[in-house]
Amino acid sequence: MARSGVQYEDVQKAIHLLLQRGETPGVQKIREVLGTGSFTTLSEHLRQWKVERDENRDEPPSQDLPEPLQALTQELWRQAQEHARHGLAQYRQEADQQVSEAQEQARQAQRRAEDATQRESAMAEYLATLQTRLDERSTTLAQTQARLDACLAELENATSKIARLEEQLVQLSEKSDAEAAEYREALAEQARQHDTRLAQEEHRHETAEARLMTLLDDARRERQELEKQHARRQVQLDKRAEELEKSLQEQRAVLIEEQAGHREVQWELHRHQQEAHELKRKQERLESQLVERDKKQEQLEEALRDAQARLARLPFPPFTY
Incomplete structure (x- = not known):
């Protein structure tokens, strides 16, 4: 009350x-x-x-007028009622159509928002997977870099060893040449001394000749033995140098393979970063589209409210809006 x-x-x-x-x-x-x-x-x-107002909306005007004026008033009232009903039906149809379109657009926007949310969730999971793979690749890259550093260190050590061996080989070669020269000089000196003694004692000692021959044979055998030893040392040094060269080539091949793997990992990392950047740009575009859809929905709702307000301001007989 x-x-x-x-x-x-x-x-x-x-x-x-x-x-x-x-x-x-x-x-x-x-x-x-x-x-x-x-x-x-x-x-x-x-x-x-x-x-x-709802109860009296369809009642004609008061009958306290002259009969001709009442007929004219009733006809005008009927025409106004029909015009009002026609205009109301048209406005209601347009309003219902706008409301239906706005609701359909709202449902489509809701579905797009749900799809975008699902895609965003899927992209987040995919980015998490990429991040995990990136961490794994980073760990692998660090391990590869460690192995590469170790290989470089071994290569440097092997190079140092080869340099030392080459230096030792040069020293041994020089020493061997010096020993051979000294031996040749000693043999020449011995030959001269022997010739001198032989000339001096040729007639005195027959047995000296045999002794001299024995000495010469011993000298030849000693020289041959020295030459054999030198040849063996040379063969050993050559074999060792070949082994070192082969090991160096293997280490170089391993190094090249590790460098190729490192480049491949870097390329894969760069590609994943580009994919993540592209996904981020797509997500920003989707968010921009959702904002635009929301603005359009607000504009439609505002247009619907304006239409309802215009219906309320129409100069027709009272009726329910």
């Missing part, structure tokens, strides 16, 4: 004044016109006025 204070007639007058202004009656506007009244009382009087 409405409280005493503002009467229904006052509210009815305020509503008629608002309708003459082309404004939609509401509790707040009625209160602004009257300058007083509680929201509960004004709301009850407004509800009562709407009920009475």
Whole structure:
């Protein structure tokens, strides 16, 4: 029940004044016109006025007019009613169509948002997988780099060893040449001494010749033995040098293979980074599209509210909006 204070007639007058202004009656506007009244009382009087308006919406005007004027008024009333119903049906159809389109667009936007959310989740999982693979590749790359450093260290050691062996080989060759020269000089000296002694003692000692021959044979055998030893040492040094060269080539092949693997890992890492960047750009475009869809939905809702407001301001006989 409405409280005493503002009467229904006052509210009815305020509503008629608002309708003459082309404004939609509401509790707040009625209160602004009257300058007083509680929201509960004004709301009850407004509800009562709407009920009475719905009950009297199809009643013709008062019959207190002359008969010709009444017929004309009734005809005008009928035409106004038909025009109002036609306009209301058209506006309602357009409004319903706009509402349906807005709802369909809202559903499509909701489906796109759900699809985008699912794609975002899938992309997040894919990025997590890529990050895991990237970490694994980084670990593998670190291990490969460690092996590469170890191979480089071994290669440097092998190079140092080869340099030392080559230096030793040169020293041995020089030593062998020096020993051979000394031996040749000693043999020449011995031959000279022997020739001198042979000339001096040719007639005195027959046995000295045999001894000299024995010495010569021993000298030849010793020289041959020295030459054989030198040849064996040379063969051993050559074999060792070949083994070192072969080991160096193998280590170089391993190094080249490790470098190729390192380049492949770097290329794979670069490709994954490009894919992650591309996925991020796609996600930003999707978010931009969602924002644009939301703006369009808000514009449609605003257009729907404007259409409803225009329907409320139409100068037709009272009817329910």
